[in-house]
Amino acid sequence: MSWWTEWPTGVIRTVVALLVGSVVIAVVVTYPGLVREAGEEADTNSAQAYVDREVAGGNGLVADQQALYAARALIPADATYHVAIASDYEGGDELTQGHAASYFRYALMPRRPEEGAPWVVCYGCDLAEYGPRAEVLWRGDEDVSIVHVPS
C-alpha cells in the first residue's frame, strides 16, 4: 500500500494510474454511443434519395433541386453563367441570398461564373431586364428559371 502513498513518488504513481483509469472509464462510457451513432448515421446516409445525397449542403439553400439539375442539363459545359437573385426573393432558406451563387459555382463546374454571361440562373428576377431576346428554357415551382440571353 505504501508503494502507492509514499511522498512524492507513490502519490505520483497513484495519479498516473488514476489518470489512465479515468481515460479508460471515459472510453468505456462513450464507446457504445459512438458505434451506435455511426451506425445510425450510416443507415440515414444509405436511405437518402440520390439527389438529396448529391445536393447535400445545397438542399434548402438552392430552393429547388430541380433548378440545379436543369442548369446542368441546359448550360453547356464550356459556357459561362450568372446567378441572379432578386433582393426581394423569399424562397429557399436564410443562406440562399448570400450563398446560392457560391453553391452553383461548386455544383456547375466546369462551367464558369461570369458577370453578364449569356446563361442566367434567375431567382425571382425580373426577366424584362435581360431584354426581349431572353429565352426562358426552364422554370421551376420556386420561381427559379434558367434563362438564355443570346449575344
Place this chain on the structure above:
Amino acid sequence: MTAHSLVGLAGLNALYLVAGSAFLWLVRGAADWIDAARLLGLAYVSGVVLTGSVWTLLLIVGVPFSLGLVIGLPLVLLAAFALAGRRRGRSVPRGGRLEGGWPLVVTATGIAASGLLLEALFRPARLAGLYEFDGWSFWVPKGKAIYEFGGLDDGFFTSLPGAAYPPLVPTLDAAAFHAMGSADVVTIHVQYWLFGVGLVWALAALLAERVPAWILWPFVVLLLLAPRLGRRLQIVEADLFLDILFVLAAVLVLYWLLDRQRWRLVVATALLCGMVLTKREGLLLFAVLLGASLVASARERRSAWPALGLVTAVVAATAIPWRIWYVTHDVAGEGPSDGFVQRDRLDVLGPAIRRVFEVLWDPGYWNIVVPVAVIALVVAFLARVGRIAVFFAVLLALVVLGGIWATWVFSLTGEGYVVGGNFVIRFLGSAALLCVAASPLLLGATWAKVGGAPTPRDARPRRIRLAAAIVVVPLLAYPVAAMAGGAPRFPTRDECSRPATADAPDLEVVYGRFDDPRAADELLAKLTDVGFVGAETGVDPCGRWKVSYDAIDSLEQGEALAAEVRKAGFEAQVEHGG
C-alpha cells in the same frame, strides 16, 4: 458512391503506401517485417505528403495534372527511393517476432477497440453527402478545378474564398477524383477517413516506442471518441489533415531531440513541408513547433540548432513557390489584413482569450483530452521528467497563444465573431490532438521515472493466439453484423427505376427518363399529340426528368396502358413511383 470509385481510391492509396514505405525504408530501414508493419501508418502518411507535395509544386510551376501524373509520380518516387535504398545498402526486412505476454494482449485489445471504431466510422463516410460549408464553398471546388482543367485555373483559384490557402489538399482531392474516374464528392469522404486511419496507426506506432501498452491504448481509443476529432475524420476540409501532420511531426521532432536518430528529423521535415502547403495555419504551427524545439534543445544548441535551421530552410523553400504564385496572381495575402498587432481592437483580446479556454475545456468538443493532458503535464514536472515535459509545455502554450492571437487579429466583426465563429474550434483541434499524443508520453515517462513496475518483456511467443483472436474476431464480427441487416448499397442514378411486379398504391406508367428537361417536354408533347393525355414531367429522386402517368390503380391497368403506349411506338413501363 460506386464500387468502382472505392476500388480506384483503394488503388491510389496503395500507391501512397508503397511510395511512403520505400521512403521510410530509404531513410530508416526496417529491422524485420513486424517492424515494417508497425510503421505502415507513418509510411502511408509520408507517402501522401511526399506525393501530394511534389504534385502541388509541379502544379504551381504549370505542369498539367492528369491521370498519368497521378499514377506515375508515386511509382517514380517508389522506384527512386527503392534504388537509393539499395545503393545505401538497405536490406530487405526478414522474419520478425512478436513479444508475447500480457502487453501483447493489451495491445491487441487496443488495436481491436480502435479498429472497430474505425470500421464503424467508415460506414457513414462511404455514403456521406458534402454538407460542410467550407467543403463545398472552396475546398472541393478547388479540387474539382484541378481535376477539370488540369491545373491551377486562374479564374477559380483567384476568386474562390480562401484563395491564398495553399493547394495541397485540393490536389489530393483531384488525385482522388482521377482515381475514382469522376468528381465523386460522396466517396471522397473515404479518402479523409483513410487519412484518419493513417493517423491512428502512425501515432500509435510512434508512441508505442516509449509508452507501455496499458497507458498508450486508452488514449488512442479516446482520440477516436473525442467528438471534434474522431467524429470528423471524414470531413472534407483541411483542418484535421493539418493537425495530423503537425502532431506526427511534433512527436518525431521530440524523439529526435531525445535520441538524435536522423531519420526522424527527415520524416518530420517532409510532414512539415506538407503542413505549409496545406493551410496558412500551417505556417503558424510550424513556427510554434520550431519555437518549442529550440527551447527544449537549448542546452545542446550547438548540435541541435543547425539541424533545426536546415529543417527551416527546407520548409521555407517548399512554402515559397505557392506564396509567389498567389502574389503574382493578385490574391490577397494570408496574414491579417490590418496587420499582425491591432491596437485598435484590444477590446476583443479579452473575449478571444476567454473563447480559446472555453473551447479547450469543452468536453463536448474533445471529451476529457485536455484536462487529462494538463494534469499529466503537472505530474510530469513534479516527477522531473525533463525534456519531454518542457517540450510539450512550451508547445501547448505556444499553440494556445497562437489560437488567441489568430482569434484576436482575424476578429473581423468584433466580439460577435470571436465568440460565435468556429475558426478557433478548428484551430484548437491541433492543441487537442497534441494533448492526445502528449499525455501517454508524459505519463509513460513519469511512470518510468518514479520507479513504476516496468512492463516485463516477454520474448517467448506466449498468448499470441489469444491476442490474434482478440484482434480478428471483433474486426470480422462487426462488418458481418452490419451486413446482416442488408448488403451495402452502391447508389446509382438508375436506382429510381423500380419496375412493378404486383399491385401497390404508388404505381405509375413511366414513358421515359432524360437528363435534359427539353427532351422530356418533347416526349410529353408527342404523347399528348397522339392522345395519351394526363402525363407529367418532373425530376425523380435520382435527378432525371421523368415523363409519367400516375393515376394507376392496379398493375393490370398499368400494364394495359403501357401496352397501348408501346403499340403507338413509345416506350412504357409500370413502376413504383417516388
